[in-house]
Amino acid sequence: MNGLTARALQSFVRRTYGDEVWAAVLADSQVNVASFELMLNYPPVTSERVLASAAAHLARAPEEVLEDLGIFLVSHPDMQPLCRLLRFGGTDFANFVQSMGDLPERARMVLPHATLPPISPVNEGGGRWTIFCGREPRGMVHVIRGAVCAMADDYGALVTVELGPDDGSDHRLDVAILSDHFSEGRAFDLAARAE
Secondary structure, X not given: OEHXXXXXXXXXXXXXXXXXXXXXXXHHHOOOOOOOOOOOEOOHHHHHHHHXXXXXXXXXXXXXXXXXXXXXXXXXXXXXXXXXXXXXXXOOHHXXXXXXXXXXXXXXXXXXXXXXXXXXXXXXXXXXXXXXEOOOOOOHHHHHHHHHHHXXXXXXXXXXXXXXXXXXXXXXXXXXXXXXXXXXXXXXXXXXXXX
């Protein structure tokens, strides 16, 4: 887990569940880290222990914690700059999905140390998309699934996002857009400045 992802997990647990839960997660994981730094990389065993400890404390599967992290990164008020970056992907949810292949490069423009897997969206027609997602960094497909679900809410679209079968190649997310305009969605102005 790179420092960016580890720091995001730390922020998610602390802001959602509190400092005491985060302290317990760190203590139980038995890692020698007081706070994760954005620019550092950590050994895989460190991230695995912290994620497993967080999952145990939150009574969730590790994959569910990572999906919740993806939702947090898009929907929490403190994360609005990231949500704005994602909204530059298009005027509606389908445009956003179509632009997801550019997301790793867009993320690196803002955060040079960001490590995202290669992402390849494929329009299957009829409001159905397949998003192919590289396998490394591990677990990132679950973060992306959560973020895609949260972005659908942000656009006001009604969608399903399912993890496709694992055939050993890239991970696959199957997206079905049931309604482009299910709800009003959040107002977004390209000219507005982040506060």
